[in-house]
Amino acid sequence: MSIDAEPLTRERVLDAYRTVLRARALDDRRFVLNRAGKLAFIISPRGHEVAQVAAIAALEPGRDRFCLYYRNFAAALACGFTAEELMLSAFARDADPSSGGRQTPGNFGSRRRGIVIGSSAVGPQIPKAAGIGLALKWKGEGALCYVSFGEGATSQGDFHEGLNFAAIHHCPVIFFCENNHWAISVPQRLQVAGPGVAERAAAYGIPGVRVRGDDFFAVHAVVREAARRARAGEGPTLIEAEVLRLQSHSTDDDQRAYRDAAELAAEAARDPIPRMRDALIDRGWLSADDDAGLRDHVNREVERATEAAEMAPDPDPASLGRHVYADA
Amino acid sequence: MPERTLVQAVRDALYEEMERDDRVCVLGEDVGLKGGVFKATEGLQQRFGAQRVLDTPLAESSIAAVAQGLALEGFLPVAEMQFADYSYPAFNQIVNEIAKVRYRSNGDFSCPLVIRAPTGGGVRGALYHSQSPEAFYCHVPGLKVVLPSTPADAKGLLKAAIRDPDPVIFLEPKKLYRAERQEVAEGEAAMRPLGSALVVRGGVDVTAVTYGYMRAVTTQAAARLSQDGIEVEIIDLRTLRPWDVEACVRSIEKTGRVAVIYEANRTGGFGAEVAAELAERCFASLDAPVSRIASPDVPAMPFSPSLEHAFMLNPDKVADGLRRVARY
Numbered sequence: 001m002s003i004d005a006e007p008l009t010r011e012r013v014l015d016a017y018r019t020v021l022r023a024r025a026l027d028d029r030r031f032v033l034n035r036a037g038k039l040a041f042i043i044s045p046r047g048h049e050v051a052q053v054a055a056i057a058a059l060e061p062g063r064d065r066f067c068l069y070y071r072n073f074a075a076a077l078a079c080g081f082t083a084e085e086l087m088l089s090a091f092a093r094d095a096d097p098s099s100g101g102r103q104t105p106g107n108f109g110s111r112r113r114g115i116v117i118g119s120s121a122v123g124p125q126i127p128k129a130a131g132i133g134l135a136l137k138w139k140g141e142g143a144l145c146y147v148s149f150g151e152g153a154t155s156q157g158d159f160h161e162g163l164n165f166a167a168i169h170h171c172p173v174i175f176f177c178e179n180n181h182w183a184i185s186v187p188q189r190l191q192v193a194g195p196g197v198a199e200r201a202a203a204y205g206i207p208g209v210r211v212r213g214d215d216f217f218a219v220h221a222v223v224r225e226a227a228r229r230a231r232a233g234e235g236p237t238l239i240e241a242e243v244l245r246l247q248s249h250s251t252d253d254d255q256r257a258y259r260d261a262a263e264l265a266a267e268a269a270r271d272p273i274p275r276m277r278d279a280l281i282d283r284g285w286l287s288a289d290d291d292a293g294l295r296d297h298v299n300r301e302v303e304r305a306t307e308a309a310e311m312a313p314d315p316d317p318a319s320l321g322r323h324v325y326a327d328a
Numbered sequence: 329m330p331e332r333t334l335v336q337a338v339r340d341a342l343y344e345e346m347e348r349d350d351r352v353c354v355l356g357e358d359v360g361l362k363g364g365v366f367k368a369t370e371g372l373q374q375r376f377g378a379q380r381v382l383d384t385p386l387a388e389s390s391i392a393a394v395a396q397g398l399a400l401e402g403f404l405p406v407a408e409m410q411f412a413d414y415s416y417p418a419f420n421q422i423v424n425e426i427a428k429v430r431y432r433s434n435g436d437f438s439c440p441l442v443i444r445a446p447t448g449g450g451v452r453g454a455l456y457h458s459q460s461p462e463a464f465y466c467h468v469p470g471l472k473v474v475l476p477s478t479p480a481d482a483k484g485l486l487k488a489a490i491r492d493p494d495p496v497i498f499l500e501p502k503k504l505y506r507a508e509r510q511e512v513a514e515g516e517a518a519m520r521p522l523g524s525a526l527v528v529r530g531g532v533d534v535t536a537v538t539y540g541y542m543r544a545v546t547t548q549a550a551a552r553l554s555q556d557g558i559e560v561e562i563i564d565l566r567t568l569r570p571w572d573v574e575a576c577v578r579s580i581e582k583t584g585r586v587a588v589i590y591e592a593n594r595t596g597g598f599g600a601e602v603a604a605e606l607a608e609r610c611f612a613s614l615d616a617p618v619s620r621i622a623s624p625d626v627p628a629m630p631f632s633p634s635l636e637h638a639f640m641l642n643p644d645k646v647a648d649g650l651r652r653v654a655r656y
Contacts, residue, residue, distance in 0.1 A: 100434030109433045116400060117433035121424050127390040128425065131397020138379065139401070157417075161390035168385065323435040324469050326493035 008057075008220060010285045014294075016057045016078070016216065017280060020049045020273060021298045023074035026083055027247075029302050030090050030105075034251045038310070039090050043106045047246035048178050049074035050272040051213030052148075055176055055241070058223035059146055065132050066115045067125040067147040070106035071178065075148065080113045083301050087309035094315040101315045123153040126162035126175065133171030133236070144172040144230040151240075152183025154197050163238065167204035172230035174223060175238045178213065180245035185258040201238035213243035214272030216279065244270060332512040335505040337479035338368045338444070341486035342406060344515065346376050349404065352490060355382040356391055356408030356444075365410055366446055366505055388414055392421035392443065396429070399441040404490060409445035412499055413459040413628075418443075426495045427470035442489045446502035447475065448541050448591050450640050453502070454631035460540075460592035460623075465497040466569045466601065472522060473569040475499045477543040479510040481566055484520025492522060501541040525572035527579065531559035534654045535579040536646075537602055538589040539565040546589050548643035549650060558654045568598055576602070577609050584615035587653045589646055594622035616656035621649035 023045055033039040045052060048071055056066075056078035066079055076086065085097050089108075092101035098109045098117065109117025116132065118125055129147035136143045153159055154177060166173045177197045181188040194200075201208025207229070211222045219241055226237035244267045248255040256264065280286035332340060346352045354369055354376075360383035363370030373381035384391050388409055395407040409415040415422070422443065429439040449458030465473050472494055476482040482500065489496035512518060528543065529550055538546045543564045550560035561579050565571050580586050586606055590599035599620050607618045621641065623629075629639045 099432050102434060103432050107432065109436060111436045117429060117437050119424055119428065119432060121420060124393060124421055124425050127393030128397045130390065131394030132401055134394060135398045135401030135403055158389055158393065161387045162393070164385055164387070165390050165394060323430050325430070326438065
């Protein structure tokens, strides 16, 4: 039985919850370090963590391919990056496994983990994932390609080109849109015509599913079904997970300048992490003491990761010209 | 050895490389049953099937993106852009994604692929089937750019491009597709290394550095100048990035004079880079200013024969330019 077909056991869900907590604690620490002038730039996953980790938990890191986007900090952890590795990336250190300090943190890549190196451009990973999906279909090993993006990326021509191509060729691709309703300062009503993103799937003859991104079990179930379809040769699925952007677009943005204060306060009260915790407590899978213990554990992990990354060396300036071509 | 036109040589290179290595595949608009609008892929789908010779939707960004996805998964795709003029929708994929994969992943990923496109004018193609956009791609570290001018070079360089570990933009002068037949070697004997220029005519008075269709024009101009006692040494660059600076320097040390002849419009053309580099390298050897002989700075080549003729360089214009350099 492959991992994706396994039932969601308490152990697996608690592991996912620990990843969610790890993402939040690391992100909080990154903000402190940014305000202290130690980190130049970060993009927060705050509000997206549960949806991201639930989606990856339904897939098979190590077997599948992942084309992540810059807000996929929690997804990167779920795919196998460690806290220390992501801190190395935040500090742009030489040992940053994604790019050796060349890219801004948020461009995740690791060939051995199947995480396809991203760029900071919005949307180009979508048709790229169609091509990877085509290759995986040709290989016939049952692997799939997961690609994620915000609703802003759905305005790009690459969104259409990628979905069109993947649908024509029944590529094993999961298109996962994390709709937080804001692309920097532009709200969904000025970004997305029609009711939303999921409905667009109909035009390509593929399933389009909208799901609450704060519901771990709902997201997991939707992605698991998309994965089943992909592995069975039934083609791609478009998923729209509705999430909240509980932080500004990036550390160079302040959403209080263009968003209503009451709305921001209301959204902060709908943070998906306490909802996930409560759902686990309701199932009897977690106690308040367990929760406190997990948070302590994660905080110590963040402490160690930060110390290690802060002390790690910067890239050697002499390496600037390396890896432009194969022979240099 | 069989006699081949340039476009037949391109087709032969694809055929041989697909026979040799089953990772090689071809994709683009109309490359399948039709065999391409210029017949560069004629018979390939019949021989290798509709998977390895894939008709794509009419969407250049996804052609480049899908090729990239295939390359990231270990295939060796050769994507066709129907005309170089139509490669611009794929510009972001080529420049931001494909060219930077190796660098931005610090060497973890690579993207070996070829993007072929017919280039240049003189065929009544007008504004949108005549452009010479090589300078855009030559400006991009991470890309290699090839622009052959003979059937044998086209075949040998395309075979080398397909085997190259880095992405190659392969521009084919459409004016030369059927201009001449030449004996072309088969198999390994046909190989030509990237990055090597060729002295195609010896001379002592002035060096003419050129490439593509302008090689033929310059050769005719040189024959006229020879009647006036001016002997032109012609260098066909063949590969534009990396280009063979040393071959040009050696020639200029002999002649003391150089003009760069290119079909694109003058300002910011690739020949401007060649001129700048040679001015720096050869200052002490030069008896005349480094000169550019190029097309006028109008947006593109018009349709009307009178305007097309006014745009295009011809042997008269090139001879005039070379004579000025020789007599400076």
